[in-house]
Amino acid sequence: MTVATLAFIDKRSLRPGRGSALLGAVLLVLGWEVLARMLADAFVLAAPSEVLTAIVENRTLLMRALAVTLANGAAGFALGNLAAIALAGIALAFPRSQSIITGLALTVFCLPLVATGPILRVLFGPGPWPQIVLAALAVYYTTLVLLLVGLRATPSSWIDLMRSYGRGSFSTLVHVRAMASLPYLFAGLQIAAPAAFLGAMVGEFTGAERGMGVLTIRAMRDLDVDMTWALATVATAVAIAAYLAIGWVARRVLVADPPVILSPPRPPGWRGGGWHAPINVAVVAVAAVIAWWAALALSGLNPFFAKGPDDVFHALFLADNAGRTRAMLASAMWETAAFLLPGYLAGLLAGAGLAIVVVLFPMLAGAAMPAAIALRSVPIVTTAPLVVLILGRGAIGTIALVALMVFFPTFVACLHGLRQAPGQVLDVMDSYAAGPFQRLLRARLPAMLPAFFAAARMAVPASVLAVTVVEWLATGNGVGSLMALSASLSDYNMLWSAVVLVAALSALGYGGVGLVEARVLRIYAPEQLA
């Protein structure tokens, strides 16, 4: 099975942490307040008391905006998850289609929201649809992958049982697969809920009339520090509440607690290695181009802004200004890479490093886990304006945001992996009186690797999203800003070219991490590649 970092976290790891988590939260708020008062002259940090005041003063405005964004997020949540269920159904019915479906799904998931937002805006106008579609795009991939894993997470003897009574794949689906995949579906929904809210907010950044995203843009433009913090606080609270609410429903519905998905596992049947990889990439690329063409042909959109693969090829290689286009794209990508790569690596290192430090102090790990799981659902991108407020519009701010985006999921996944080292192996180490470092090096670190790589893989599209959003909203550098600029200048050839390039590179990056992952897992966790 390919359940890389799917974890049935036992209750003990969550319960005793509650007291200390509460204490931690209180200390956090106190520290925040003190820090804010010290920095009062810098106009970057609003104290909790000021945030609370801003929320209370603007409560009608906030409530109205929240209602709009929640409605759009919920619609996108429903749409995206239904699409994921339908795609999983197709992949199950036609197993051969699975690698194309997951490949296309990944490519679409890698489309930069910063560019798809404006394109959808042109398509749908000022109404709620761009937000809804962006929310759906933000959620469907994790649900799809988890469902595919869940539908196959059935011991072969259950299938044998069905067959021994002469029952075929339909009975197996009804009696076994559907039920067995429910915990995975709920785990997917749990990740999807905050992601949908985030997608809706990003959609509102692109020029909606109402909603939390609109208020965020306005507050940032007005340099309204208190309001910016108030909005980020509300968004965070909503995301955590949505995460907890779905967990609550799951505990009511399921026999066992839902698995905590630390980072989505590899799509099953996705072979990363040997000659499969290049062939897979080629097949998916061809399928993507065909799907793109077909979508344009069927929708009958205005060719002025709906560019096809041929238009992009023409713009990049044949047009009079093709050289200039390529040069602009290359320099923008270069600028972006200079923020993206350090942030990505810093986030991975910080996440894994802190997890390792924490696990050396078992008391700390018990307390850190629930807090980290909750914090992971914070829509980091919606706090982009804050990071820019604090760290400025320079390189540090952007890199820090990317690192934050990568940090939380990596930290949670690694912490869980480290704590999951097989007890018997640890007992063997103990029987030789091995010290904590020996245990860490020889038992825990190998157990952490699958989780680390799964997190690193999912962090690729996440960090691209983070860097492009910051470039667009704040810094005016790189490919995020280039896309925003081409959208506002109606330079659709440039916009589509950038979209293709970003999506392709991000999907390839995801695949590249997957290749390294496959190599490492072959040694440390061969059962996960079966």
Next chain:
Amino acid sequence: MRADADMPPDVLCDGLAKTFDGGVEAVRPLSVRFEGGHTTAVVGPSGCGKSTLLRLIAGLERPSAGRVEIGGLPPAETQRRGELAVAFQDPSLLPWRSVRGNIELALHLARRPVAAAHVEHLVRLVGLEGFADTRPAELSGGMRQRAAIARALVTEPELLLLDEPFAAVDELTRQQLAQDLPRIWEARGTTTILVTHSVNEAVMLSDRVIVLSPRPATVVADMAIDLPRPREPEMSRWPEFMASVDAVFAALSASMARNSLAIAAQ
């Protein structure tokens, strides 16, 4: 159609062989007839291909050569009529169903009406009284295996295939089950094939013991067990019982010695 639908079916393996895709030869061409209405035990060393043989008979594995006939028909036909039941080595209970729910699922899959009293009776018989509404996760390994046996029995199949059914059951319960369960399938004249690596269990439960060689499986001994029915635990101290056990052991160790000689000669 079969000659007589009321007669318990013979199971015929004719030149049956199985080589897996990886090239592992699990069963070498093997011909044997399991008599209808009798209990036949198949013993052999671990990993010899016993379970593969059972899966071939159940129609869960496609033979590389030869064929299986149950009462003159292919296994798929017996499956389709719901006249086949397998108790797997792994209890394979569905975790979201209670013990009762798992047993009733078999009735549903075999398209039989659900008779609550019958289910209750079986639950009692396998010693799970009071656990009918318990989910598998809360049961011990032995209790799960007993629930799986009850599930296999509930449809009153013509052919019952048992793959190490008592492996995780504690010794006392095992003795109790070995005494109680055969009464069910004997009373109905069920054709029963029991795969086990416990020689005592094989002799105690069956009318005939077939000894398989180490992999790839071939029949190295085939002996009748002439002990009266119903079997009682104290029979294990009878000279006839001990003689049968000795004979099976002798056949087993001879085949294993031959195998290690063959390896040494290579």
